[in-house]
Amino acid sequence: MKKITVAKGDGIGPEIMDATLEILFAAGAKIEIEEIEVGEKVYLSGNASGIAPESWESIRRNKVFLKSPITTPQGGGYKSLNVSTRKFLGLYANIRPCKSLYPYVDTKHPIMDVVIVRENEEDLYAGIEHQQTDEVVQCLKLISRPGCEKIIRYAFEYAKQQNRKKVTCFTKDNIMKQTDGLFHEVFDEIAKEYPEIENEHWIIDIGAAKMADTPEAFDVIVMPNLYGDVLSDIAAQITGSVGLAGSANIGEECAMFEAIHGSAPRRAGQDIANPSGLLQGSIMMLNHIGQNDIAEKIHNAWLKTMEDGIHTYDIYKENISKEKVGTKAFTKAIIKNLGHNPTILKAVNFSHSKAMQLPKYQRRPAAKKVLEGLDLFIHWPGCDPNELAEKIKKMEFAGIHLSMITNRGIKVWPNGFKETFCTDHWRCRFKPDERVIMTKEHIIQLLQNAILEDIDTIKTENLYSFDGKPAFSLGQGQ
Ligand code: NAD
Numbered sequence: 001m002k003k004i005t006v007a008k009g010d011g012i013g014p015e016i017m018d019a020t021l022e023i024l025f026a027a028g029a030k031i032e033i034e035e036i037e038v039g040e041k042v043y044l045s046g047n048a049s050g051i052a053p054e055s056w057e058s059i060r061r062n063k064v065f066l067k068s069p070i071t072t073p074q075g076g077g078y079k080s081l082n083v084s085t086r087k088f089l090g091l092y093a094n095i096r097p098c099k100s101l102y103p104y105v106d107t108k109h110p111i112m113d114v115v116i117v118r119e120n121e122e123d124l125y126a127g128i129e130h131q132q133t134d135e136v137v138q139c140l141k142l143i144s145r146p147g148c149e150k151i152i153r154y155a156f157e158y159a160k161q162q163n164r165k166k167v168t169c170f171t172k173d174n175i176m177k178q179t180d181g182l183f184h185e186v187f188d189e190i191a192k193e194y195p196e197i198e199n200e201h202w203i204i205d206i207g208a209a210k211m212a213d214t215p216e217a218f219d220v221i222v223m224p225n226l227y228g229d230v231l232s233d234i235a236a237q238i239t240g241s242v243g244l245a246g247s248a249n250i251g252e253e254c255a256m257f258e259a260i261h262g263s264a265p266r267r268a269g270q271d272i273a274n275p276s277g278l279l280q281g282s283i284m285m286l287n288h289i290g291q292n293d294i295a296e297k298i299h300n301a302w303l304k305t306m307e308d309g310i311h312t313y314d315i316y317k318e319n320i321s322k323e324k325v326g327t328k329a330f331t332k333a334i335i336k337n338l339g340h341n342p343t344i345l346k347a348v349n350f351s352h353s354k355a356m357q358l359p360k361y362q363r364r365p366a367a368k369k370v371l372e373g374l375d376l377f378i379h380w381p382g383c384d385p386n387e388l389a390e391k392i393k394k395m396e397f398a399g400i401h402l403s404m405i406t407n408r409g410i411k412v413w414p415n416g417f418k419e420t421f422c423t424d425h426w427r428c429r430f431k432p433d434e435r436v437i438m439t440k441e442h443i444i445q446l447l448q449n450a451i452l453e454d455i456d457t458i459k460t461e462n463l464y465s466f467d468g469k470p471a472f473s474l475g476q477g478q
Contacts, residue, residue, distance in 0.1 A: 009068030011263025118228025246280025
């Protein structure tokens with residue numbers, strides 16, 4: 001018997017959780033439920049994180065969390081519980097299988113069988129945002145080597161375990177050479193350790209277009225957090241409905257299982273929601289806790305129900321479906337089919353679907369890190385970069401000189417274009433002359449000079465090289 005933590009969530013959450021648990025128990029899942037409250041009610045009671053401390057204890061004790069979608073209230077101050085759960089518990093891998101059920105569920109893509117492996121802890125979802133000037137806000141995109149290594153290794157190990165043939169990587173490293181560049185670089189490194197699995201890299205925009213158009217060209221696709229969030233909804237939707245896909249969030253110690261969709265508040269309380277997404281999440285959970293036979297039994301009964309044409313409204317199609325049912329009747333139909341396999345759709349065999357033990361991340365020896373310059377970001381409401389350069393040049397001292405000014409990344413000085421639109425947010429790059437070795441003292445002096453010249457510094461960014469390789473972007477047009 002395995003104790004698991006369960007949260008029924010908001011909107012359609014309670015209905016789809018009741019349906020899922022009814023099926024799990026009817027199938028003989030050896031689980032004991034510890035229920036916690038998360039989401040809207042908790043937020044509105046004044047808890048900005050949407051979860052009480054004792055609920056965290058339950059999840060950390062049981063290490064397995066089955067969660068219905070929740071509603072994050074609109075407006076400032078509320079932190080997404082989904083994002084914090086993934087990060088607090090180190091659930092670095094988000095696995096989202098999206099498979100067509102043709103000809104029983106209407107889809108333009110009859111032979112689609114794609115698994116999205118989404119990095120789950122970093123990228124723009126670090127949630128580090130600041131307003132810096134009247135006109136400009138920023139969001140930090142953080143990509144780490146451990147983050148990349150862990151998710152990419154997970155994707156290859158998953159492909160190996162599931163006997164899949166290819167892992168594709170999606171990034172935008174033609175633009176984000178440092179962040180997405182690192183993800184791509186680590187992908188190439190790790191792919192070499194799995195010569196039996198084909199590997200390829202696509203730029204995300206054309207890759208996403210190809211996936212939406214020809215998903216049969218893909219097998220496992222691994223990508224950073226934001227892209228994975230967007231693409232997994234698309235992938236699920238084009239199999240027939242976003243209500244069909246489940247998601248496993250896997251960490252070294254804990255795991256959380258859910259549907260990929262949200263709480264669909266407009267559909268709540270009407271007995272119409274499709275519980276398949278959460279049911280798929282719970283099937284992944286059963287595999288994770290070693291109850292593969294029960295997982296298999298439920299999945300096959302679900303396939304049989306799909307095949308029987310007993311469909312909820314979101315996948316109901318007149319000439320394909322036989323009966324349009326609500327959540328409860330759909331649940332009963334699955335329970336009735338427990339022990340039966342589909343006849344046309346391929347029955348699943350989960351005997352190999354075990355929780356994976358991946359090697360721990362090994363930190364590499366530190367590289368030789370040299371300070372090569374400084375980017376000083378300033379708030380200046382003027383619009384002529386030459387006028388700004390005159391002002392900033394007054395800060396120069398002891399071989400530290402202004403080498404470039406950019407606005408939203410594009411070089412505007414020296415030799416900028418008068419056509420370039422400028423905001424009030426400027427980056428002034430300082431570099432040392434060849435004979436000068438730059439130190440942190442130079443940075444302090446530059447900041448002091450900025451105060452003396454009445455320049456509104458909003459942030460600095462150190463420019464480094466690692467092992468002799470410059471590790472910062474050039475200005476666009478530089
Ligand atoms: P949503 O996924 O909740 O719903 C979008 C539409 O998809 C619905 O109107 C409905 O037509 C359909 N749909 C979704 N799930 C369905 C199901 N099981 N059966 C039938 N139809 C289904 O997306 P949204 O409307 O953008 O978000 C609603 C709320 O959910 C927001 O508060 C959002 O923050 C939250 N949300 C939560 C999670 C989560 O808890 N993991 C994820 C995404 C969104």
